Amino acid sequence: MDWSGAITNGIISALGPVAIAYAVSAIGLNLQFGFTGLLNFGHVAFMMVGAYGTAATVEAGGSLWLGIGVGILAAVVLGLLLGLPTLRLRADYLAITTIAAAETLRLLVRSPVTRSVTGGVFGIQGFAEEFHALNPFGASTGYAIGPLVVSGRRLFVMIVGWTVVLILALIVRRLVKSPWGRLLKAIREDEDATRSLGKNVFVAKLQALALGGALASVGGVLLAIEQQNVSPDSFLPQVTFIIYVVVILGGAGTIWGPMLGAVIFQFFFYFVDSVMRQAQANVSWVGAILDSAGAAQIRFVLVGLGLMALLVFRPQGMLGSRREALVDG
Amino acid sequence: MDERSSRRYPFRPVPGTVRIRAFALIALFSGLILQALPAVAQEQAIGGTLSQRAEEGEDPVPVEGVVITVTQDGNEVGSATTDAEGNWTVPVPAPGDYDVALDASTLPPGVTLSDPERSELTDVNVRPGQTRRVIFQLGGGGAGGTSTWDRVASLVVVGLKLGAIIALSSVGLSLIFGVTGLVNFSHAELVTLGAFIAYVFHAGGPRWPLVVAALPAVLFGVTFGWGQEKVLWGPLRRRGMGVLTMMVVSIGLGFALRFLILAFFGGLPRAYPDFASQGAVAFLGFSVVPKHVVAIVAALVILGGVGLFLERTLAGTALRAVRDNPDLAESSGIAVDRVVALTWALGAGLAAIGGVFFGVTESVQWSMGFDLLLLMFAAVVLGGLGTAYGAMLGGFVVGISVEMSTLFFPNELKNAVGLVLLIIMLIWRPQGLLGVRERIG
Amino acid sequence: MADGAAALTGVAPRPGVAKPDPILVVEGVTRSFGGLQAVDVSHLEVQRNTVTALIGPNGAGKTTLFNLLTGFDQADSGSWSLNGGPIVGIPAYQVARRGMVRTFQLTRALPRLTVLDNVVLADPHNPGESLWRALIGGWRRGEEEATVKAKALLERFGLEHMADEYAGSLSGGQRKLLELARAMMVEPELIMLDEPMAGINPALTQQLLTHITGLRDEGKTVIFVEHDMDVVQEISDWVVVLAEGQVIAEGTPSSIAGNPDVIEAYLGAHRGKAVEDE
Numbered sequence A: 001m002d003w004s005g006a007i008t009n010g011i012i013s014a015l016g017p018v019a020i021a022y023a024v025s026a027i028g029l030n031l032q033f034g035f036t037g038l039l040n041f042g043h044v045a046f047m048m049v050g051a052y053g054t055a056a057t058v059e060a061g062g063s064l065w066l067g068i069g070v071g072i073l074a075a076v077v078l079g080l081l082l083g084l085p086t087l088r089l090r091a092d093y094l095a096i097t098t099i100a101a102a103e104t105l106r107l108l109v110r111s112p113v114t115r116s117v118t119g120g121v122f123g124i125q126g127f128a129e130e131f132h133a134l135n136p137f138g139a140s141t142g143y144a145i146g147p148l149v150v151s152g153r154r155l156f157v158m159i160v161g162w163t164v165v166l167i168l169a170l171i172v173r174r175l176v177k178s179p180w181g182r183l184l185k186a187i188r189e190d191e192d193a194t195r196s197l198g199k200n201v202f203v204a205k206l207q208a209l210a211l212g213g214a215l216a217s218v219g220g221v222l223l224a225i226e227q228q229n230v231s232p233d234s235f236l237p238q239v240t241f242i243i244y245v246v247v248i249l250g251g252a253g254t255i256w257g258p259m260l261g262a263v264i265f266q267f268f269f270y271f272v273d274s275v276m277r278q279a280q281a282n283v284s285w286v287g288a289i290l291d292s293a294g295a296a297q298i299r300f301v302l303v304g305l306g307l308m309a310l311l312v313f314r315p316q317g318m319l320g321s322r323r324e325a326l327v328d329g
Numbered sequence B: 001m002d003e004r005s006s007r008r009y010p011f012r013p014v015p016g017t018v019r020i021r022a023f024a025l026i027a028l029f030s031g032l033i034l035q036a037l038p039a040v041a042q043e044q045a046i047g048g049t050l051s052q053r054a055e056e057g058e059d060p061v062p063v064e065g066v067v068i069t070v071t072q073d074g075n076e077v078g079s080a081t082t083d084a085e086g087n088w089t090v091p092v093p094a095p096g097d098y099d100v101a102l103d104a105s106t107l108p109p110g111v112t113l114s115d116p117e118r119s120e121l122t123d124v125n126v127r128p129g130q131t132r133r134v135i136f137q138l139g140g141g142g143a144g145g146t147s148t149w150d151r152v153a154s155l156v157v158v159g160l161k162l163g164a165i166i167a168l169s170s171v172g173l174s175l176i177f178g179v180t181g182l183v184n185f186s187h188a189e190l191v192t193l194g195a196f197i198a199y200v201f202h203a204g205g206p207r208w209p210l211v212v213a214a215l216p217a218v219l220f221g222v223t224f225g226w227g228q229e230k231v232l233w234g235p236l237r238r239r240g241m242g243v244l245t246m247m248v249v250s251i252g253l254g255f256a257l258r259f260l261i262l263a264f265f266g267g268l269p270r271a272y273p274d275f276a277s278q279g280a281v282a283f284l285g286f287s288v289v290p291k292h293v294v295a296i297v298a299a300l301v302i303l304g305g306v307g308l309f310l311e312r313t314l315a316g317t318a319l320r321a322v323r324d325n326p327d328l329a330e331s332s333g334i335a336v337d338r339v340v341a342l343t344w345a346l347g348a349g350l351a352a353i354g355g356v357f358f359g360v361t362e363s364v365q366w367s368m369g370f371d372l373l374l375l376m377f378a379a380v381v382l383g384g385l386g387t388a389y390g391a392m393l394g395g396f397v398v399g400i401s402v403e404m405s406t407l408f409f410p411n412e413l414k415n416a417v418g419l420v421l422l423i424i425m426l427i428w429r430p431q432g433l434l435g436v437r438e439r440i441g
Numbered sequence C: 001m002a003d004g005a006a007a008l009t010g011v012a013p014r015p016g017v018a019k020p021d022p023i024l025v026v027e028g029v030t031r032s033f034g035g036l037q038a039v040d041v042s043h044l045e046v047q048r049n050t051v052t053a054l055i056g057p058n059g060a061g062k063t064t065l066f067n068l069l070t071g072f073d074q075a076d077s078g079s080w081s082l083n084g085g086p087i088v089g090i091p092a093y094q095v096a097r098r099g100m101v102r103t104f105q106l107t108r109a110l111p112r113l114t115v116l117d118n119v120v121l122a123d124p125h126n127p128g129e130s131l132w133r134a135l136i137g138g139w140r141r142g143e144e145e146a147t148v149k150a151k152a153l154l155e156r157f158g159l160e161h162m163a164d165e166y167a168g169s170l171s172g173g174q175r176k177l178l179e180l181a182r183a184m185m186v187e188p189e190l191i192m193l194d195e196p197m198a199g200i201n202p203a204l205t206q207q208l209l210t211h212i213t214g215l216r217d218e219g220k221t222v223i224f225v226e227h228d229m230d231v232v233q234e235i236s237d238w239v240v241v242l243a244e245g246q247v248i249a250e251g252t253p254s255s256i257a258g259n260p261d262v263i264e265a266y267l268g269a270h271r272g273k274a275v276e277d278e
Helices: A003-015 A017-035 A044-059 A064-086 A091-110 A112-118 A152-176 A179-189 A191-196 A201-227 A237-250 A257-282 A284-289 A298-313 B016-041 B148-180 B187-202 B210-239 B243-265 B290-312 B314-324 B326-331 B336-361 B368-383 B388-407 B411-428 C003-007 C062-069 C092-098 C115-121 C131-136 C140-156 C172-185 C202-217 C229-235 C253-257 C260-268
Strands: A142-145 A148-151 B044-049 B067-072 B075-081 B087-092 B096-102 B120-126 B131-133 B281-283 B286-288 C022-033 C036-047 C051-055 C077-082 C100-102 C190-194 C221-225 C238-243 C246-251
Touching: A003 A017, A003 A148, A003 A257, A017 A044, A017 A152, A017 A179, A017 A201, A017 A237, A017 A257, A044 A064, A044 A091, A044 A112, A044 A201, A044 A237, A064 A091, A064 A201, A064 B411, A091 A112, A091 A237, A091 B243, A091 B368, A091 B411, A142 A152, A148 A152, A152 A179, A152 A201, A152 A257, A152 C131, A179 A191, A179 A201, A179 C115, A179 C131, A191 A201, A191 C092, A237 A257, A237 A298, A237 B243, A257 A284, A257 A298, A298 B243, B044 B120, B067 B087, B075 B087, B087 B096, B120 B131, B148 B187, B148 B210, B148 B286, B148 B290, B148 B314, B148 B336, B148 B368, B148 B388, B187 B210, B187 B243, B187 B336, B187 B368, B210 B243, B210 B336, B243 B368, B286 B290, B290 B314, B290 B336, B290 B388, B314 B326, B314 B336, B326 B336, B336 B368, B368 B388, B368 B411, B388 B411, C003 C036, C022 C062, C022 C221, C036 C062, C036 C221, C036 C238, C036 C246, C051 C062, C051 C202, C051 C229, C062 C190, C062 C221, C092 C100, C115 C140, C115 C172, C140 C172, C172 C190, C172 C202, C202 C221, C202 C229, C229 C253, C238 C253, C238 C260, C246 C253, C246 C260
Parallel strands: B044 B131, C051 C221, C051 C238, C100 C190, C190 C221
Antiparallel strands: A142 A148, B044 B087, B067 B075, B067 B096, B096 B120, B281 B286, C022 C036, C022 C077, C238 C246
């Protein structure tokens, strides 16, 4: 069993573009769920809208930078459209509605009806050349960071990406430490009590939803730029569930939790993948009950079990304090 | 957070033996399933998607209810019927050469093979572990071929079938919410597990007829549901975990189960061998697949039984009492914990049956439950979260709406119709058609 | 005796009687749940600058009436006005901004905020609560002013030593005091307390009573729901009796005490008739 190989795999993934996208997305979800208590289970839709907004704008002839702006703006609009009718629903109904809305949107994007804009089932490819053209590193040259080797292309994405993550985290930190942030936390604690103090709870929730969604859309944009590909099947509901795991793992309602959660999650996700693949190939009893395709799914099973275990044994995640543990105690 | 959505029951210690029994039963079933697994895990198959070419710029229309038979050296190996998406799969026991024949008599009116001579493909080679895809070119008709009556009537039947499946599967979802306040996102996997366990006993080692194979599926469902309450949900409630946190726990559980099934059974859709080859027959001028009708009738009978149970039996009445007013029920002497366990067992058993019906009339695959979950939510919300009749009514309304929407909307969007219904319902009348508006404060 | 209470001498003890200077006027308010009529108040006026007690047997509709008047529930019919200005159909948060603040039967301290934050939050004029301001800055000054005001309130209610503790760690009585402090921070004219003494140990009751009368002496008007008749007798200037959703009696505490309709309402609720759920 090649443990060091598995660990290396884990580390590369933990710092890579998917981790970045998850971190940014999680920062957005953390604002909605960790600080305001909104059970938004359609979060993947914001990532999708950001990614598709960018790609479709380029496809239609715009520049990449315009596309990014369109993507983020579209996410804000989605947040408003989603929030206006649904934010007065109680928490579990909100969860169901948001997951239904996200799936409906995805089905729409996937269907031939919208193919001219979204590419339907096939999606859109090759729209981010403007970004990669800015890369000061040689795209195919390998760069060594300690024992790891990454391509110049990926190195550029990582540097830009983590910088964006840091900036966004600091912006959210500023907001959260303000009276507006306190208002969000009060809403999380008890909406009716907050209302009785003369606060416009609905508008604050809408702001949190839209802003959180805009942040998540940046995650979608980053991933789309890196992969130069958007397709509807990358935005399934399970992505939302993974972002929830990331937020809870890092510590919901903390500033740095989302980043930490994304890094740790990605590490374990790919570490387990390496271990399972090797186990399936080399360890006899594992190979007998699982084929190689099956082994690749075990890490998802662990994600689900991990979420359960987190909520039961350590709901505050890594950085949260036990007394501030989440949802509804 | 909303206080109404938290329901707590007083602490009641669970005897250790109950948990041990629950674990033992689950272990027993897991063992049974694992030993049947090798027979079903590694497979090769021949499959395809039957569709009609439509007008310029439009998508192919899937063709349902057509029988395709696979033979080798003149001996029948297996057959399948195309489902609502036109997909069909026939597992074959070993790699090699097979002949694949399409039964033209099962084509819907107005649809024909592009080349009537080519209704059979010979020497189709299948490699180990491969799903070999073959194509039958269809032509003729577009919308003009089948009459409107034919389409509408067929869609009503298919809609009732889908409705029946949703109704069966979501009664449990609704009742569990009513009694414990939990919106159970893993309910979908109870459906999937029901379908798969029946598959294991029907298509795998034991090779029982489907009706018999359904029994272990239901039994597993009942036990698993009861076990979940005893081992997981009950203890969490007594610890003081709120319903919203439990909802997220159920999301994790559903996730884990779904991918566990995918890991062990693979992504290949399967069919129950005894029913795979049942094609559409002509009836009153439209085509209908007999197993759909059987499923509808059987489901109605079962749902009727559930209604009777809730209205006429002591246990059912206790269930309704606990749902409507848990404190009052408890002070009246009802053993609330037992009622909750009963609700889980009943709901899970019904979901398992739903899974078998789903598998028989469509296909058995790892994501089948989850694909249904959102429609189940739609049904339950439409009818009224917490009521059994609401789930039944909602199930049929959603089923029929979804299928009949294909008269106006593209096929891929039909599920979206169900979801839009859900969203509209939650915004306009969250308590559903049969529910009662709640009091605040 | 405060001005408001003095003005009440000479007002006849009749249900729905007009008051010389009403701050709150309620007209024809009804609300039913299923088939049950929870509230049916044809006319009610509350005199400014008094402590008015709202009493009645369980299920009489007191909390429901509070919910309706403050916008936490929708009335089936009727209208009510604060200081002459109608406030029907206005969202709950705006009712509070207009000057009518309510507390809840089960205290709703915000447990994961500190005691100080709980009160500072209630400041009605904090610029930092706008998203825009929070982003670009310039809210420090307003926050400091609010904090000064909040600390003064905490001192008044004897909670200043708990300022940095999480509100979740307060005892039941301390939470009631926190709710009062918080309500005061909003600078209301009319404060509606839903069972402020519920679950308080008797030693603290006196302190709370003093705070409530103190509010009136400051010029506020207080309506409070209460079950303990001794408390009602001790501090209220006026008593309104609700039974089965209707106002069946009004008057000074002494006139209510011997009122046969009131006694009947309390006893009759348990005699022979079906027990109604709250």
